[in-house]
Amino acid sequence: MRNFKVFMSYRGTDYHGFQRQNNAVTVQETVERCVGKVLNEKSEIFGCSRTDAGVHANRYCFSVYTNSSIATRNFVRGVNGELPKDISILSCEEAPSSFHARYSCTAKEYVYLIHNSESHNPFAQDLMLHYRRKFNAELVREAAYHFTGTHDFKSFCGANSQKIVTVRTICEFYVEVNGDRIKLLVKADGFLYNMIRIMVGTLLGVNEGQFSPSDIPLIIAAKDRTKAGRTAPAHGLYLNRISYSDRQT
Amino acid sequence: MRNFKVFMSYRGTDYHGFQRQNNAVTVQETVERCVGKVLNEKSEIFGCSRTDAGVHANRYCFSVYTNSSIATRNFVRGVNGELPKDISILSCEEAPSSFHARYSCTAKEYVYLIHNSESHNPFAQDLMLHYRRKFNAELVREAAYHFTGTHDFKSFCGANSQKIVTVRTICEFYVEVNGDRIKLLVKADGFLYNMIRIMVGTLLGVNEGQFSPSDIPLIIAAKDRTKAGRTAPAHGLYLNRISYSDRQT
Numbered sequence: 244m245r246n247f248k249v250f251m252s253y254r255g256t257d258y259h260g261f262q263r264q265n266n267a268v269t270v271q272e273t274v275e276r277c278v279g280k281v282l283n284e285k286s287e288i289f290g291c292s293r294t295d296a297g298v299h300a301n302r303y304c305f306s307v308y309t310n311s312s313i314a315t316r317n318f319v320r321g322v323n324g325e326l327p328k329d330i331s332i333l334s335c336e337e338a339p340s341s342f343h344a345r346y347s348c349t350a351k352e353y354v355y356l357i358h359n360s361e362s363h364n365p366f367a368q369d370l371m372l373h374y375r376r377k378f379n380a381e382l383v384r385e386a387a388y389h390f391t392g393t394h395d396f397k398s399f400c401g402a403n404s405q406k407i408v409t410v411r412t413i414c415e416f417y418v419e420v421n422g423d424r425i426k427l428l429v430k431a432d433g434f435l436y437n438m439i440r441i442m443v444g445t446l447l448g449v450n451e452g453q454f455s456p457s458d459i460p461l462i463i464a465a466k467d468r469t470k471a472g473r474t475a476p477a478h479g480l481y482l483n484r485i486s487y488s489d490r491q492t
Numbered sequence: 493m494r495n496f497k498v499f500m501s502y503r504g505t506d507y508h509g510f511q512r513q514n515n516a517v518t519v520q521e522t523v524e525r526c527v528g529k530v531l532n533e534k535s536e537i538f539g540c541s542r543t544d545a546g547v548h549a550n551r552y553c554f555s556v557y558t559n560s561s562i563a564t565r566n567f568v569r570g571v572n573g574e575l576p577k578d579i580s581i582l583s584c585e586e587a588p589s590s591f592h593a594r595y596s597c598t599a600k601e602y603v604y605l606i607h608n609s610e611s612h613n614p615f616a617q618d619l620m621l622h623y624r625r626k627f628n629a630e631l632v633r634e635a636a637y638h639f640t641g642t643h644d645f646k647s648f649c650g651a652n653s654q655k656i657v658t659v660r661t662i663c664e665f666y667v668e669v670n671g672d673r674i675k676l677l678v679k680a681d682g683f684l685y686n687m688i689r690i691m692v693g694t695l696l697g698v699n700e701g702q703f704s705p706s707d708i709p710l711i712i713a714a715k716d717r718t719k720a721g722r723t724a725p726a727h728g729l730y731l732n733r734i735s736y737s738d739r740q741t
Contacts, residue, residue, distance in 0.1 A: 252615075299615070362581060365578045
Protein backbone atom coordinates (compact mmCIF):
# COMPACT_ATOMS: atom_id res chain seq x y z
CA MET A 244 0.00 0.00 0.00
CA ARG A 245 1.41 3.40 -1.01
CA ASN A 246 0.55 6.67 0.72
CA PHE A 247 0.37 9.88 -1.36
CA LYS A 248 0.90 13.32 0.16
CA VAL A 249 -0.87 15.73 -2.17
CA PHE A 250 -1.07 19.52 -2.26
CA MET A 251 -3.86 21.37 -4.00
CA SER A 252 -5.40 24.82 -4.22
CA TYR A 253 -9.07 25.60 -4.57
CA ARG A 254 -11.48 28.48 -4.92
CA GLY A 255 -14.05 27.68 -2.25
CA THR A 256 -16.89 29.83 -3.61
CA ASP A 257 -18.96 27.01 -5.07
CA TYR A 258 -18.32 24.46 -2.31
CA HIS A 259 -19.85 23.86 1.10
CA GLY A 260 -16.37 23.57 2.60
CA PHE A 261 -13.94 20.69 2.42
CA GLN A 262 -15.66 17.94 4.32
CA ARG A 263 -18.08 15.49 2.72
CA GLN A 264 -21.76 16.21 3.47
CA ASN A 265 -24.97 14.48 2.59
CA ASN A 266 -26.83 17.22 0.79
CA ALA A 267 -24.19 19.65 -0.49
CA VAL A 268 -21.28 19.67 -2.92
CA THR A 269 -17.94 19.73 -1.08
CA VAL A 270 -14.30 19.75 -2.11
CA GLN A 271 -13.69 16.32 -0.57
CA GLU A 272 -16.28 14.41 -2.58
CA THR A 273 -15.33 16.27 -5.78
CA VAL A 274 -11.64 15.44 -5.38
CA GLU A 275 -12.31 11.88 -4.20
CA ARG A 276 -14.34 11.15 -7.32
CA CYS A 277 -11.53 12.40 -9.61
CA VAL A 278 -8.79 10.67 -7.59
CA GLY A 279 -10.74 7.39 -7.62
CA LYS A 280 -11.18 7.63 -11.37
CA VAL A 281 -7.43 8.09 -11.95
CA LEU A 282 -6.38 5.43 -9.42
CA ASN A 283 -9.13 3.13 -10.65
CA GLU A 284 -10.19 2.23 -7.13
CA LYS A 285 -12.55 3.57 -4.46
CA SER A 286 -10.49 6.30 -2.79
CA GLU A 287 -10.87 8.10 0.52
CA ILE A 288 -8.83 11.24 0.95
CA PHE A 289 -7.80 12.63 4.36
CA GLY A 290 -7.77 16.42 4.44
CA CYS A 291 -5.53 18.56 6.65
CA SER A 292 -8.41 20.71 7.79
CA ARG A 293 -12.11 21.32 7.52
CA THR A 294 -12.73 24.64 5.87
CA ASP A 295 -16.00 26.58 5.97
CA ALA A 296 -18.21 27.11 2.94
CA GLY A 297 -16.67 29.79 0.73
CA VAL A 298 -13.19 29.58 2.29
CA HIS A 299 -10.32 29.15 -0.20
CA ALA A 300 -7.02 27.27 -0.09
CA ASN A 301 -3.66 28.24 -1.57
CA ARG A 302 -1.88 25.08 -0.40
CA TYR A 303 -4.14 22.46 1.10
CA CYS A 304 -2.74 19.01 1.90
CA PHE A 305 -4.54 15.70 1.73
CA SER A 306 -3.25 12.14 1.94
CA VAL A 307 -4.63 9.09 0.21
CA TYR A 308 -3.70 5.38 0.36
CA THR A 309 -3.55 3.52 -2.92
CA ASN A 310 -2.70 0.15 -4.43
CA SER A 311 -2.07 1.77 -7.80
CA SER A 312 1.39 1.75 -9.34
CA ILE A 313 0.84 5.09 -11.08
CA ALA A 314 3.78 7.55 -11.21
CA THR A 315 3.13 10.55 -8.97
CA ARG A 316 3.61 12.92 -11.90
CA ASN A 317 0.96 11.13 -13.92
CA PHE A 318 -1.31 11.18 -10.89
CA VAL A 319 -1.07 15.02 -10.80
CA ARG A 320 -1.75 15.31 -14.53
CA GLY A 321 -4.53 12.75 -14.51
CA VAL A 322 -6.41 14.24 -11.57
CA ASN A 323 -6.05 17.78 -12.95
CA GLY A 324 -7.53 16.51 -16.19
CA GLU A 325 -10.63 15.36 -14.29
CA LEU A 326 -11.04 18.23 -11.81
CA PRO A 327 -13.21 21.31 -12.37
CA LYS A 328 -11.33 24.56 -12.95
CA ASP A 329 -11.73 25.80 -9.38
CA ILE A 330 -9.62 22.98 -7.89
CA SER A 331 -6.02 22.27 -8.90
CA ILE A 332 -3.53 19.62 -7.78
CA LEU A 333 -0.12 21.28 -7.25
CA SER A 334 2.08 18.30 -6.37
CA CYS A 335 2.14 14.70 -5.18
CA GLU A 336 4.87 12.81 -3.38
CA GLU A 337 5.13 9.43 -1.67
CA ALA A 338 4.90 9.56 2.12
CA PRO A 339 5.45 6.97 4.86
CA SER A 340 2.34 4.95 5.67
CA SER A 341 2.21 6.68 9.06
CA PHE A 342 1.65 10.07 7.40
CA HIS A 343 -1.86 11.50 7.77
CA ALA A 344 -2.60 14.98 6.39
CA ARG A 345 -4.62 15.92 9.47
CA TYR A 346 -2.91 14.16 12.37
CA SER A 347 0.67 14.74 11.22
CA CYS A 348 0.11 18.48 10.89
CA THR A 349 2.09 20.66 13.33
CA ALA A 350 1.02 24.16 12.28
CA LYS A 351 -1.38 25.94 9.96
CA GLU A 352 -1.16 29.35 8.37
CA TYR A 353 -4.18 31.27 7.13
CA VAL A 354 -4.44 34.63 5.39
CA TYR A 355 -7.43 36.95 5.34
CA LEU A 356 -7.61 39.37 2.39
CA ILE A 357 -9.40 42.70 2.45
CA HIS A 358 -10.02 45.16 -0.38
CA ASN A 359 -9.97 48.52 1.44
CA SER A 360 -11.56 51.13 -0.78
CA GLU A 361 -14.81 52.99 -1.32
CA SER A 362 -15.13 51.33 -4.74
CA HIS A 363 -15.54 47.60 -5.06
CA ASN A 364 -12.92 45.51 -6.89
CA PRO A 365 -14.33 43.68 -9.96
CA PHE A 366 -11.52 41.11 -9.72
CA ALA A 367 -11.91 40.35 -6.02
CA GLN A 368 -15.54 39.34 -5.99
CA ASP A 369 -15.83 36.31 -3.63
CA LEU A 370 -12.05 36.53 -3.08
CA MET A 371 -11.58 39.45 -0.68
CA LEU A 372 -13.72 41.21 1.90
CA HIS A 373 -14.73 44.64 0.61
CA TYR A 374 -14.16 47.05 3.51
CA ARG A 375 -14.97 50.72 2.93
CA ARG A 376 -13.86 52.33 6.21
CA LYS A 377 -10.48 53.92 6.77
CA PHE A 378 -8.09 51.30 8.11
CA ASN A 379 -5.76 52.14 10.99
CA ALA A 380 -3.00 49.57 10.49
CA GLU A 381 -1.02 50.58 13.59
CA LEU A 382 -4.04 50.20 15.86
CA VAL A 383 -5.06 46.84 14.39
CA ARG A 384 -1.46 45.60 14.56
CA GLU A 385 -1.33 46.48 18.25
CA ALA A 386 -4.55 44.56 18.84
CA ALA A 387 -3.44 41.54 16.77
CA TYR A 388 -0.26 41.28 18.81
CA HIS A 389 -2.36 40.44 21.89
CA PHE A 390 -3.56 37.27 20.16
CA THR A 391 -0.05 35.82 19.90
CA GLY A 392 1.08 33.29 22.48
CA THR A 393 -0.74 30.42 24.18
CA HIS A 394 -4.27 31.29 25.28
CA ASP A 395 -7.65 29.72 25.85
CA PHE A 396 -9.53 30.99 22.78
CA LYS A 397 -13.01 29.97 23.95
CA SER A 398 -14.26 33.54 23.30
CA PHE A 399 -13.23 33.08 19.65
CA CYS A 400 -14.90 29.75 19.08
CA GLY A 401 -18.10 29.39 17.03
CA ALA A 402 -21.16 28.02 18.82
CA ASN A 403 -21.31 24.84 16.75
CA SER A 404 -17.93 23.58 17.93
CA GLN A 405 -17.61 20.34 19.85
CA LYS A 406 -13.98 20.97 20.78
CA ILE A 407 -13.35 20.48 24.49
CA VAL A 408 -9.78 21.79 24.62
CA THR A 409 -9.85 25.40 23.44
CA VAL A 410 -6.23 26.33 24.19
CA ARG A 411 -4.18 27.19 21.11
CA THR A 412 -0.80 28.79 20.44
CA ILE A 413 -0.60 31.58 17.87
CA CYS A 414 3.00 32.11 16.83
CA GLU A 415 2.46 34.86 14.24
CA PHE A 416 -0.19 37.45 13.49
CA TYR A 417 0.83 39.97 10.83
CA VAL A 418 -1.06 42.92 9.41
CA GLU A 419 0.26 44.04 6.01
CA VAL A 420 -1.09 46.96 4.01
CA ASN A 421 -0.21 47.39 0.35
CA GLY A 422 -2.20 50.18 -1.29
CA ASP A 423 -5.87 49.19 -1.04
CA ARG A 424 -5.02 45.60 -0.17
CA ILE A 425 -4.86 44.45 3.46
CA LYS A 426 -3.49 41.03 4.34
CA LEU A 427 -3.88 39.51 7.79
CA LEU A 428 -1.67 36.47 8.28
CA VAL A 429 -2.02 34.16 11.26
CA LYS A 430 -0.12 31.01 12.08
CA ALA A 431 -0.91 28.62 14.93
CA ASP A 432 -0.67 25.00 16.02
CA GLY A 433 -4.35 24.78 15.20
CA PHE A 434 -7.57 26.78 15.15
CA LEU A 435 -11.03 26.40 16.67
CA TYR A 436 -14.23 26.51 14.62
CA ASN A 437 -14.60 30.03 13.15
CA MET A 438 -11.67 31.23 15.29
CA ILE A 439 -9.90 33.22 12.57
CA ARG A 440 -13.10 34.79 11.27
CA ILE A 441 -14.06 35.89 14.81
CA MET A 442 -10.54 37.27 15.46
CA VAL A 443 -10.69 39.19 12.15
CA GLY A 444 -14.19 40.48 12.98
CA THR A 445 -12.93 41.61 16.38
CA LEU A 446 -9.93 43.38 14.82
CA LEU A 447 -12.32 45.21 12.47
CA GLY A 448 -14.25 46.13 15.63
CA VAL A 449 -11.00 47.61 17.01
CA ASN A 450 -10.60 49.59 13.78
CA GLU A 451 -14.13 50.93 14.19
CA GLY A 452 -13.72 51.93 17.85
CA GLN A 453 -15.92 49.14 19.22
CA PHE A 454 -12.92 47.80 21.13
CA SER A 455 -9.49 49.16 22.03
CA PRO A 456 -6.38 47.00 21.53
CA SER A 457 -6.09 46.53 25.29
CA ASP A 458 -9.58 44.97 25.34
CA ILE A 459 -8.25 41.88 23.54
CA PRO A 460 -6.69 40.28 26.65
CA LEU A 461 -9.94 40.92 28.55
CA ILE A 462 -12.02 39.32 25.80
CA ILE A 463 -9.70 36.30 25.82
CA ALA A 464 -9.92 36.07 29.63
CA ALA A 465 -13.75 36.21 29.55
CA LYS A 466 -13.95 32.83 27.71
CA ASP A 467 -17.29 34.03 26.38
CA ARG A 468 -18.10 34.22 22.68
CA THR A 469 -20.50 37.13 23.23
CA LYS A 470 -17.63 39.38 24.41
CA ALA A 471 -15.76 39.12 21.09
CA GLY A 472 -16.64 40.88 17.84
CA ARG A 473 -18.55 39.73 14.79
CA THR A 474 -17.63 36.77 12.57
CA ALA A 475 -15.96 38.11 9.41
CA PRO A 476 -17.29 36.66 6.12
CA ALA A 477 -15.77 33.42 4.83
CA HIS A 478 -14.84 34.64 1.35
CA GLY A 479 -11.73 36.61 2.49
CA LEU A 480 -10.15 33.57 4.16
CA TYR A 481 -7.48 31.28 2.67
CA LEU A 482 -5.72 28.26 4.12
CA ASN A 483 -2.22 29.36 3.08
CA ARG A 484 0.29 26.81 4.31
CA ILE A 485 0.53 23.63 6.34
CA SER A 486 3.56 22.51 8.34
CA TYR A 487 4.55 18.92 8.99
CA SER A 488 7.19 18.05 11.62
CA ASP A 489 10.11 20.46 11.25
CA ARG A 490 9.53 20.91 7.58
CA GLN A 491 7.25 23.56 6.22
CA THR A 492 5.70 22.52 2.94
CA MET B 493 -22.77 71.70 -19.56
CA ARG B 494 -20.27 69.87 -17.31
CA ASN B 495 -17.82 67.24 -18.53
CA PHE B 496 -16.92 64.33 -16.23
CA LYS B 497 -13.65 62.40 -16.58
CA VAL B 498 -14.30 59.04 -14.99
CA PHE B 499 -12.03 56.07 -14.26
CA MET B 500 -13.36 52.57 -13.81
CA SER B 501 -12.17 48.98 -13.69
CA TYR B 502 -13.99 45.98 -15.07
CA ARG B 503 -13.73 42.23 -15.39
CA GLY B 504 -14.44 41.73 -19.09
CA THR B 505 -15.39 38.04 -18.92
CA ASP B 506 -19.14 38.51 -19.29
CA TYR B 507 -19.03 41.36 -21.83
CA HIS B 508 -18.59 41.54 -25.58
CA GLY B 509 -16.01 44.27 -25.19
CA PHE B 510 -16.51 47.93 -24.38
CA GLN B 511 -18.35 49.26 -27.40
CA ARG B 512 -22.12 49.19 -27.75
CA GLN B 513 -23.45 46.47 -30.06
CA ASN B 514 -26.87 45.53 -31.24
CA ASN B 515 -27.09 41.93 -30.12
CA ALA B 516 -24.64 41.57 -27.25
CA VAL B 517 -24.11 42.90 -23.73
CA THR B 518 -21.21 45.36 -23.62
CA VAL B 519 -19.57 47.48 -20.94
CA GLN B 520 -20.65 50.73 -22.62
CA GLU B 521 -24.39 50.09 -22.59
CA THR B 522 -24.22 48.66 -19.05
CA VAL B 523 -22.40 51.72 -17.71
CA GLU B 524 -24.49 54.18 -19.76
CA ARG B 525 -27.68 52.79 -18.28
CA CYS B 526 -26.39 53.21 -14.69
CA VAL B 527 -24.88 56.65 -15.39
CA GLY B 528 -28.13 57.83 -16.99
CA LYS B 529 -30.11 56.62 -13.99
CA VAL B 530 -27.92 58.56 -11.54
CA LEU B 531 -27.74 61.70 -13.70
CA ASN B 532 -31.45 61.42 -14.48
CA GLU B 533 -30.87 62.10 -18.17
CA LYS B 534 -30.08 60.14 -21.31
CA SER B 535 -26.28 59.77 -21.16
CA GLU B 536 -23.73 58.84 -23.77
CA ILE B 537 -20.30 57.90 -22.50
CA PHE B 538 -17.11 58.22 -24.58
CA GLY B 539 -14.62 55.44 -23.86
CA CYS B 540 -10.85 55.73 -24.20
CA SER B 541 -10.58 52.51 -26.18
CA ARG B 542 -12.49 49.63 -27.65
CA THR B 543 -11.56 46.45 -25.90
CA ASP B 544 -12.17 42.94 -27.23
CA ALA B 545 -14.64 40.53 -25.67
CA GLY B 546 -13.13 39.07 -22.50
CA VAL B 547 -10.45 41.77 -22.11
CA HIS B 548 -10.28 43.42 -18.67
CA ALA B 549 -9.50 46.95 -17.50
CA ASN B 550 -7.65 48.08 -14.39
CA ARG B 551 -8.05 51.82 -15.11
CA TYR B 552 -10.29 52.60 -18.04
CA CYS B 553 -11.28 56.21 -18.70
CA PHE B 554 -14.54 57.50 -20.11
CA SER B 555 -15.96 61.00 -20.36
CA VAL B 556 -19.58 62.05 -20.20
CA TYR B 557 -21.32 65.40 -20.61
CA THR B 558 -24.06 66.24 -18.13
CA ASN B 559 -26.47 68.98 -17.12
CA SER B 560 -26.75 67.49 -13.66
CA SER B 561 -25.50 69.43 -10.62
CA ILE B 562 -24.55 66.23 -8.76
CA ALA B 563 -21.33 66.29 -6.70
CA THR B 564 -18.66 64.07 -8.31
CA ARG B 565 -18.32 62.03 -5.12
CA ASN B 566 -22.03 61.27 -5.09
CA PHE B 567 -21.81 60.37 -8.77
CA VAL B 568 -19.18 57.71 -7.96
CA ARG B 569 -21.25 56.29 -5.10
CA GLY B 570 -24.49 56.43 -7.01
CA VAL B 571 -23.19 54.72 -10.14
CA ASN B 572 -21.40 52.05 -8.09
CA GLY B 573 -24.68 51.39 -6.34
CA GLU B 574 -26.29 50.66 -9.73
CA LEU B 575 -23.46 48.75 -11.43
CA PRO B 576 -23.04 44.97 -11.43
CA LYS B 577 -20.14 43.62 -9.33
CA ASP B 578 -17.81 43.18 -12.30
CA ILE B 579 -17.64 46.92 -13.07
CA SER B 580 -16.50 49.54 -10.56
CA ILE B 581 -16.16 53.33 -10.80
CA LEU B 582 -12.85 54.38 -9.22
CA SER B 583 -13.03 58.17 -9.46
CA CYS B 584 -14.70 61.12 -11.16
CA GLU B 585 -13.40 64.63 -11.70
CA GLU B 586 -14.55 67.66 -13.69
CA ALA B 587 -12.73 68.16 -16.98
CA PRO B 588 -12.69 71.00 -19.54
CA SER B 589 -15.41 70.66 -22.17
CA SER B 590 -12.70 69.95 -24.75
CA PHE B 591 -11.68 66.77 -22.94
CA HIS B 592 -12.63 63.54 -24.72
CA ALA B 593 -11.55 60.21 -23.23
CA ARG B 594 -10.61 58.83 -26.65
CA TYR B 595 -9.28 61.80 -28.61
CA SER B 596 -7.37 63.44 -25.72
CA CYS B 597 -5.48 60.24 -24.99
CA THR B 598 -1.71 60.38 -25.63
CA ALA B 599 -0.63 56.89 -24.56
CA LYS B 600 -2.05 53.56 -23.44
CA GLU B 601 -0.53 50.86 -21.30
CA TYR B 602 -1.69 47.25 -21.37
CA VAL B 603 -0.57 44.23 -19.36
CA TYR B 604 -0.86 40.59 -20.33
CA LEU B 605 -0.88 38.09 -17.44
CA ILE B 606 0.23 34.48 -17.73
CA HIS B 607 0.03 31.70 -15.14
CA ASN B 608 3.10 29.61 -16.00
CA SER B 609 2.75 26.20 -14.38
CA GLU B 610 1.78 22.63 -15.18
CA SER B 611 -1.17 22.98 -12.78
CA HIS B 612 -3.95 25.43 -13.45
CA ASN B 613 -4.66 28.27 -11.03
CA PRO B 614 -8.18 28.11 -9.52
CA PHE B 615 -8.07 31.86 -8.83
CA ALA B 616 -6.95 32.92 -12.32
CA GLN B 617 -9.72 31.35 -14.36
CA ASP B 618 -10.64 33.89 -17.08
CA LEU B 619 -8.02 36.27 -15.62
CA MET B 620 -4.68 34.87 -16.83
CA LEU B 621 -3.52 32.72 -19.73
CA HIS B 622 -2.57 29.27 -18.44
CA TYR B 623 0.74 28.42 -20.11
CA ARG B 624 2.34 25.08 -19.26
CA ARG B 625 5.65 25.23 -21.18
CA LYS B 626 8.94 26.32 -19.63
CA PHE B 627 9.31 30.07 -20.12
CA ASN B 628 12.66 31.52 -21.23
CA ALA B 629 12.38 35.09 -19.95
CA GLU B 630 15.72 36.23 -21.38
CA LEU B 631 14.84 35.04 -24.87
CA VAL B 632 11.36 36.59 -24.81
CA ARG B 633 12.77 39.84 -23.39
CA GLU B 634 15.25 40.01 -26.28
CA ALA B 635 12.43 39.51 -28.79
CA ALA B 636 10.13 42.03 -27.08
CA TYR B 637 12.84 44.67 -27.26
CA HIS B 638 12.59 44.57 -31.08
CA PHE B 639 9.00 45.80 -30.85
CA THR B 640 10.00 49.07 -29.18
CA GLY B 641 10.33 52.18 -31.30
CA THR B 642 8.29 53.51 -34.22
CA HIS B 643 7.32 50.83 -36.75
CA ASP B 644 4.61 49.94 -39.22
CA PHE B 645 2.80 47.19 -37.31
CA LYS B 646 0.67 45.95 -40.23
CA SER B 647 1.91 42.37 -39.58
CA PHE B 648 0.41 42.64 -36.11
CA CYS B 649 -2.98 43.90 -37.12
CA GLY B 650 -6.10 41.71 -37.04
CA ALA B 651 -7.85 41.15 -40.36
CA ASN B 652 -11.01 43.00 -39.32
CA SER B 653 -9.27 46.33 -38.88
CA GLN B 654 -10.17 49.31 -41.04
CA LYS B 655 -7.19 51.36 -39.85
CA ILE B 656 -5.28 52.88 -42.76
CA VAL B 657 -2.32 54.21 -40.81
CA THR B 658 -0.64 51.25 -39.15
CA VAL B 659 2.44 53.02 -37.79
CA ARG B 660 2.66 53.08 -33.99
CA THR B 661 5.34 53.91 -31.42
CA ILE B 662 5.95 51.45 -28.61
CA CYS B 663 7.89 53.15 -25.83
CA GLU B 664 8.04 50.26 -23.34
CA PHE B 665 7.76 46.48 -23.52
CA TYR B 666 8.66 44.74 -20.26
CA VAL B 667 8.72 41.04 -19.40
CA GLU B 668 8.52 40.39 -15.65
CA VAL B 669 8.60 36.95 -14.06
CA ASN B 670 7.57 36.46 -10.43
CA GLY B 671 7.37 32.78 -9.49
CA ASP B 672 4.72 31.20 -11.70
CA ARG B 673 3.34 34.61 -12.75
CA ILE B 674 4.50 36.29 -15.96
CA LYS B 675 3.57 39.88 -16.71
CA LEU B 676 4.08 41.45 -20.12
CA LEU B 677 3.68 45.23 -20.04
CA VAL B 678 3.48 47.31 -23.21
CA LYS B 679 2.99 51.03 -23.58
CA ALA B 680 2.42 52.87 -26.87
CA ASP B 681 0.78 55.93 -28.38
CA GLY B 682 -1.92 53.56 -29.59
CA PHE B 683 -2.57 50.02 -30.74
CA LEU B 684 -4.08 48.39 -33.82
CA TYR B 685 -6.89 45.85 -33.67
CA ASN B 686 -5.60 42.70 -31.90
CA MET B 687 -2.05 44.12 -32.00
CA ILE B 688 -1.09 43.24 -28.42
CA ARG B 689 -2.61 39.78 -28.61
CA ILE B 690 -0.69 39.05 -31.85
CA MET B 691 2.56 40.40 -30.38
CA VAL B 692 2.06 38.22 -27.28
CA GLY B 693 1.25 35.18 -29.45
CA THR B 694 4.40 35.84 -31.47
CA LEU B 695 6.51 36.12 -28.29
CA LEU B 696 5.12 32.77 -27.14
CA GLY B 697 6.14 31.49 -30.59
CA VAL B 698 9.67 32.74 -29.83
CA ASN B 699 9.58 30.89 -26.52
CA GLU B 700 8.56 27.71 -28.34
CA GLY B 701 11.28 27.97 -31.03
CA GLN B 702 8.87 28.88 -33.83
CA PHE B 703 10.72 32.20 -34.22
CA SER B 704 14.06 33.56 -33.01
CA PRO B 705 14.26 37.06 -31.46
CA SER B 706 15.99 38.35 -34.60
CA ASP B 707 12.96 37.27 -36.68
CA ILE B 708 10.88 40.07 -35.13
CA PRO B 709 12.34 42.88 -37.30
CA LEU B 710 11.78 40.70 -40.39
CA ILE B 711 8.17 40.00 -39.42
CA ILE B 712 7.60 43.73 -38.88
CA ALA B 713 9.23 44.53 -42.25
CA ALA B 714 7.03 41.98 -44.06
CA LYS B 715 3.83 43.97 -43.30
CA ASP B 716 1.99 40.67 -43.61
CA ARG B 717 -0.22 39.26 -40.82
CA THR B 718 0.51 35.68 -41.89
CA LYS B 719 4.21 36.08 -41.04
CA ALA B 720 3.50 36.80 -37.36
CA GLY B 721 2.49 34.28 -34.69
CA ARG B 722 -0.89 33.31 -33.31
CA THR B 723 -3.33 35.67 -31.57
CA ALA B 724 -3.07 35.09 -27.80
CA PRO B 725 -6.42 34.66 -25.98
CA ALA B 726 -8.24 37.78 -24.78
CA HIS B 727 -8.65 36.76 -21.14
CA GLY B 728 -5.02 37.52 -20.14
CA LEU B 729 -5.19 41.12 -21.37
CA TYR B 730 -5.82 44.23 -19.25
CA LEU B 731 -6.00 47.89 -20.20
CA ASN B 732 -3.78 49.09 -17.37
CA ARG B 733 -3.32 52.85 -17.65
CA ILE B 734 -4.20 55.78 -19.90
CA SER B 735 -2.15 58.93 -20.31
CA TYR B 736 -3.55 62.37 -21.10
CA SER B 737 -1.23 65.22 -22.19
CA ASP B 738 1.84 65.23 -19.96
CA ARG B 739 -0.04 63.84 -17.06
CA GLN B 740 -0.37 60.12 -16.53
CA THR B 741 -3.59 59.24 -14.76
